[in-house]
Amino acid sequence: MTLDPSALLAGPRGRRLCLEVLLAQGDGPAVQRAAWAVSWAARPFDEHRGTVIAFAGDATSCVEPEVSPAEAAIALGAVRPHIDPAVLDTALAVAVDLAAYWQPPSGEDVLVTTEEVLAALEPVAESVSRDPSISWWTEPVARAAQACVFWESKRSSEEPLRARLSRWRASMEAEETQFATEYAGQDVSGVWWSTPPQDLPRSTRARRGGEPLGLTLVEDSFGWETARVQPVRVPEGEVIEIDGPEAWARLCRRHPLVVTASRRYVWEMTTGRVGDWVQPDWAAVADEAVGVHLTVAGYLTTAGRVVDLGDGGASLLAGWGPDETFWFDTVVPSRSEETWSVDRGASDGRWRRA
Structure with a gap:
């Protein structure tokens, strides 16, 4: 049995997995820009986003960046993902740890449902679903282990x-x-x-x-x-x-x-x-x-x-x-x-x- 990319993107944790695959690609400039864009683009969607506080300088000059989902999608599209077991393990662990069903979804989880960002994640879902290292993701219970x-x-x-x-x-x-x-x-x-x-x-x-x-x-x-x-x-x-x-x-x-x-x-x-x-x-x-x-x-x-x-x-x-x-x-x-x-x-x- 294989994993359907469209089914992966239909699930909240599957979408988050694909996002985290891109953000787990090291600390290069493209990944840093993508993480920055996602953080600010998600902020308007987050019902518990908190307040930005300036500890030095003129607080009135502290203006939050306005990043649209389309701009976040462009930044994510500039990251060229390398899919390997370590990346997948990291992305899966983060996607699981950030699950919360007793409150509104996080800004990032809402952001990945927008048309632009979802389109940017489609190639990631395709790559993940084709990777041979995830074959066990669809396997039944491993009784012997x-x-x-x-x-x-x-x-x-x-x-x-x-x-x-x-x-x-x-x-x-x-x-x-x-x-x-x-x-x-x-x-x-x-x-x-x-x-x-x-x-x-x-x-x-x-x-x-x-x-x-x-x-x-x-x-x-x-x-x-x-x-x-x-x-x-x-x-x-x-x-x-x-x-x-x-x-x-x-x-x-x-x-x-x-x-x-x-x-x-x-x-x-x-x-x-x-x-x-x-x-x-x-x-x-x-x-x-x-x-x-x-x-x-x-x-x-x-x-x-x-x-x-x-x-x-x-x-x-x-x-x-x-x-x-x-x-x-x-x-x-x-x-x-x-x-x-x-x-x-x-x-x-x-x-x-x-």
Whole structure:
């Protein structure tokens, strides 16, 4: 299976990936000009843009540059991208880290939807989709190379998995009722993610000498510098693959859980869409599969995007990491647990075994 360039540009994270590929091309003059142009062209689109403060000289002479999307597109078009695994890894990590579904999209994420900038990103999407190093982006779960990541203070729950799913389902019903009654008509932020229960086992594939993707591909990361990594054996049985918006829509239609009241404010704010919202009922999904896996391609083409369900409303895939699998059955350690930490002294800032 190959990655469709148009599908890549249809997803908010896919568009951001293409932008970050251009901005990851070193520190040459063309890249610097492009970064400058993007920063200022995005500013009018950013609802949380802050204030420019002059610390010296005459503040009245400090005038913000006015850069149009067309000018930003010209600057981006002057960058000649070299696509290689290092560039793609960097761009993917940045695109994931900058995801935020509880607020309006960033100015840059709006800028890349303009006609001019989108056109400038089309050659990048074509180059990325043809690059052989991304073949694994469309692959199903890599069962033989899975590892769980536990952050600095997080510990896995001992509660039975089915009990966790039942508790999650009851909690979702209670939250929906609360928002429909106590908070009816109020703009109150609630839970914004649409993942299975957060305390279920979840894993990503391990690459590059055992480093799991879950260490680097983290949405809105908290800057963790240490983590525990547990290589695991995963259960046999069907794993549902989410490889794009169509797969997510099918899952929502098959096992719909209405979340309009609880998600209305945050999902309307991040997408601009007004209407009914649905997400998968993971307690029901668990009856037909041992896990659900989000491919990297599925993430880039679906995360943060309004997925139309027809008469059933719409849905939003939010809170997942690329290549992440949530398991509805037990995973067991396959090797000893390891401690990993960020090597701040190295130029690449990579994670390494402690």
